[in-house]
Amino acid sequence: MPNTVSFSRHSTNVFFHILTQCNLSCRHCYINSDQQGDQILSLETITAWLKVFARSGKHSNLILLGGEPTLHPELDQVVKSARHMGYGSITIDTNGYLFHDILNKVRPHEVDYFSFSLDGATEATNDAIRGKGSYEACTAGIRAAVQQGFAVSLIYTVSGGNIHELAFMPLLLKELGVRRFFIQVMGLRGKAAGSGMEALQVVDRAAWTTVIPEISRQAARLGIPATYPKVFLDPDEPFECAGLVAENYFIFPNGRVYRCPLCEDYPLHSFRMAEDELVPTEKINETDLFRLQIPEGCVMNKLLQPGNLSYRDDGTPAYKIACCMLKEEISGT
Ligand code: SF4
């Protein structure tokens, strides 16, 4: 049985986009540099901002993101600074190109996970979404990281263009030496919004609640715990908005700090970094939206991607859409 992973009240998750540049141009990329900035943050600024989020006294998890974070020439120094500040876990999300010889500049005890993104079990499917050569680069990067003793996880963003290959992933993960499997649902953000990707969005409840848990169970049986967004809630299941009950911060190079990833295409951020301090933004911002209670569950989902909602004849929702950060987890134990 999957375990629903409730939002933690005792830890802080810091999703830090240290730049938005990338060597790839994936079809579903959620980065929107018009809204998020195109600066490459200096090591000095990154360190100053990391200190702000380390101050809470809670256990803090740091996820370093881009763009492609390994394009930052001082990523290794960022990792070492964060360790020094006491971040409890550090993950580097990467498309697998591993620039600046990063595997030789950090040590396995400094990085909890390198998290690779692969969107197909075959080169044809992955490269149609992420670009020519990206399958080979990603799988070569995984092998190199595993060989050097790093723990590796893999993120597979499910869409209508690759759901048919999900069944091949558990064995591929095992063969590559991947330790954790994260399945994501494609969101209509960044480049995917308004670009015709709607047709590829997998939001069908039947597919999501049968295919995804089954593949996750298969991975778990091979010893690879799998995590995926819950997405759908029965009308009587409790709904919670992580923006109100959890400490998640999504930081961008232009200083915007969001609490909800679905808001990142809009100037709705709750905070901004000003003179290296976290400052609340004026109303109206995402926090005002979090407080709206609607029978469909997540407010931002209803505003941005209402196509995944369904209604009964009497006009009431057939189900609620969960917070995008609510996860199910299946492990082999
Ligand atoms: S999805 Fe990631 S790897 Fe792909 S273009 Fe965007 S930032 Fe780069």
Ligand code: SF4
């Ligand atoms: S995804 Fe929806 S429920 Fe989750 S933080 Fe954003 S607005 Fe709240």
